[in-house]
Amino acid sequence: MNEVLKNNKGLSLTIGKSLFKNPVFVNSGTFAGGVEYNAFFDISKLGAVTTKSFSLEKKEGNAPPRIWETSSGMLNSIGLQNEGINYFLDTQLCKMKELGADIILSIFGCDTEEFKKIAAKIKTIEKELKAVELNLSCPNVREGGMAFCAAPGQIGPVVSEIKNIIDVPLIVKLSPNFNTIIESAIISKENGADAISIINTITGTAFDIETFKPRLANISGGLSGPAIKPVALFHVYRLAKEKILPVIGMGGISCWQDAVEFLIAGACAIGVGTANFINPVISEKIIEGIAGYMVSMGFSSLDEMVGKAIKES
Amino acid sequence: MKLLSGEILANKKYGSSLYKLEVFSPYICRNAIPGQFVEVKCSTEDATDPLLRRPFGIYEIDKRFNVFSLLYIVRGKGTAFLSRMEKGQNLDFIGPLGNGLKFDLDDGKKYILIGGGIGIAPLCLAAAHLAEKEKEILFIAGFKDNVFFSWEKDIAKITQNYRIFTEDGSFGEKGLPTSYLAANIKKLNNSIIIACGPSDMLRVIQEILVNAHGFTALSLLEERMACGIGACMGCVIKIKEADGTVVYKKVCSDGPVFNLMEVIFE
Structure with missing residues (x-):
């Protein structure tokens, strides 16, 4: 084990009032609650586990087929299938705590009212959470979802109302599908958000050339995986340069080198998503890889490396 | 379930596009049950295309030598990659996955295994398990053509009680396994049917069984x-x-x- 890993302080960071042991998070919807992945490695090693997004009530999600592989990427149209926030409170939270996971709870609502109701429910357990991520960017639902990013004015009330209810750092997850990331980040900050996570998936589609049918029952889905990494990296770089809020960078990160690229582009932390499906231990390897890189480059803390590419460009 | 690496002992060509891949894995041989599957990385270590792992039902387990095998047809980029893998290389896979089949061996029932196309693969492991326990089985396989010709020797080792149908009549009897089931439904009752194959085939079996009595029907999807x-x-x-x-x-x-x-x- 190298010095940076031994001395956890070298990898740690803060978002709002929460301290994270390292900058490697796993993305909402790719890791469930982490229980499955704990069979492969100790998930308490992660900077944070971001849960699948929970809505107020159970959501059945979209009709199958829901996934289609593309060149170095995948389209999904899961549609936020989840058991509802009560399932998180009554069942999943306990399991995640037993495993020692640092939790970012992802929540989703169709409108400000639904978000407020969810916030009221999580108020009693807010101390168990490192942060709450507001999923304002799912491309696969008709109501809410990335509609918030299409009209960023709607983001303000959601953030401020939730901030009034719970005292937990708030992360706003944004979509790359509209040219509104910077505007949305400014509104998020003005209303009390603590960080921005980008990018959610990029809307795409695929068709069967023999049957002429769409590959996804929902017709469109969200593209993720290595194919979107350059796009995600650009959005992270562009937003981080503005120094509006800390940026959690995600989109196609598949190895520690990818993670380092996001960090030097200005991300304070990174999220691993689709890569978990291919290699269930990749996020652990990325933590080790970042630590090794820091030692070889002579960085003794994340602060020394985050945004290096912004300073150079 | 574990993330595993196992040495490939053979990657045998069974037909124009049909292959059997034999992999050394004491863990799979100790822990897997019929109906479970493995997810295989079908690209080199750092390659991102094909991206996702491919699921394959476990075809055979040989506990004496700690070898399990997969039967696969080359259809796309993933299986094409797999067909180029050679003896001595390591296969990267996760398994065993899924719930698998749990048999009540004292139920006095006979088992009818109905496989369509590559859907026969996980049923063969189930058949081997049931044959070892001296259960009465009937294996009904249906294919489009004779691509599975070389597979017959494998099922013949497990049971002599099998019927093979092809749509074009080029191998086994001309016809569909579902037609055979429909025609013989009365004499096959008091059975457990386990089916795996295209959804069109499964749907027809379901329709046949709606009005039949004395069956339990399971599907491997x-x-x-x-x-x-x-x-x-x-x-x-x-x-x-x-x-x-x-x-x-x-x-x-x-x-x-x-x-x-x-x-x-x-």
Whole structure:
């Protein structure tokens, strides 16, 4: 084990009032609650586990087929299938705590009212959470979802109302599908958000050339995986340069080198998503890889490396 | 389930596009049961295309030598990559996955295994298990053509009680396994049917059994998968539960074994 890993302080960071042991998070919807992945490695090693997004009530999600592989990427149209926030409170939270996971709870609502109701429910357990991520960017639902990013004015009330209810750092997850990331980040900050996570998936589609049918029952889905990494990296770089809020960078990160690229582009932390499906231990390897890189480059803390590419460009 | 690496002992060509891959893995041989599957990385270590692992039902387990095998047809980029792998290379896979088949061996029932195309693969492991326990089995296989010609020697080693049908009559009898089932439904009762294959075939079996008595019907379902462990919710199918409610179930972790009569095919 190298010095940076031994001395956890070298990898740690803060978002709002929460301290994270390292900058490697796993993305909402790719890791469930982490229980499955704990069979492969100790998930308490992660900077944070971001849960699948929970809505107020159970959501059945979209009709199958829901996934289609593309060149170095995948389209999904899961549609936020989840058991509802009560399932998180009554069942999943306990399991995640037993495993020692640092939790970012992802929540989703169709409108400000639904978000407020969810916030009221999580108020009693807010101390168990490192942060709450507001999923304002799912491309696969008709109501809410990335509609918030299409009209960023709607983001303000959601953030401020939730901030009034719970005292937990708030992360706003944004979509790359509209040219509104910077505007949305400014509104998020003005209303009390603590960080921005980008990018959610990029809307795409695929068709069967023999049957002429769409590959996804929902017709469109969200593209993720290595194919979107350059796009995600650009959005992270562009937003981080503005120094509006800390940026959690995600989109196609598949190895520690990818993670380092996001960090030097200005991300304070990174999220691993689709890569978990291919290699269930990749996020652990990325933590080790970042630590090794820091030692070889002579960085003794994340602060020394985050945004290096912004300073150079 | 574990993330594993196993040495490839053979990658035998069984026909124009049919292969059998034999892999050394004491862990799989010790822990896997019929109906379970493995998710295989079908590209070199750092390659991102094909991206996702591919699920394959376990075809054979030889506990004496700690070798399991997969039977596969070359269809796309993933299986094409697999067909180029050679003896001595290591296979990167996760398994065993899914719930598999749990048999009540004292139920006095006979087993009818119905496989369509590559759907025969996991049924062969079930057949071998049941034959070892001296259960009465009938294996009915259906194919489009004679691509599976060389496979017959494998099933013949497990049981002599098998029927092979092809749509073009080029191998076995001309016809469909479902037609055979429909024609013989009365004399086959008091059986457990386990079916795996295209959804069109499963739907027809379901229709045949709706009006039949004395059957329990299980299906091993196949779906495109991403994680394979129940995290991503990509591989769901619609199930009508006993109380009439319709829910999405994950083929990877709730299945792949489902009560055939509860599956909604769309």
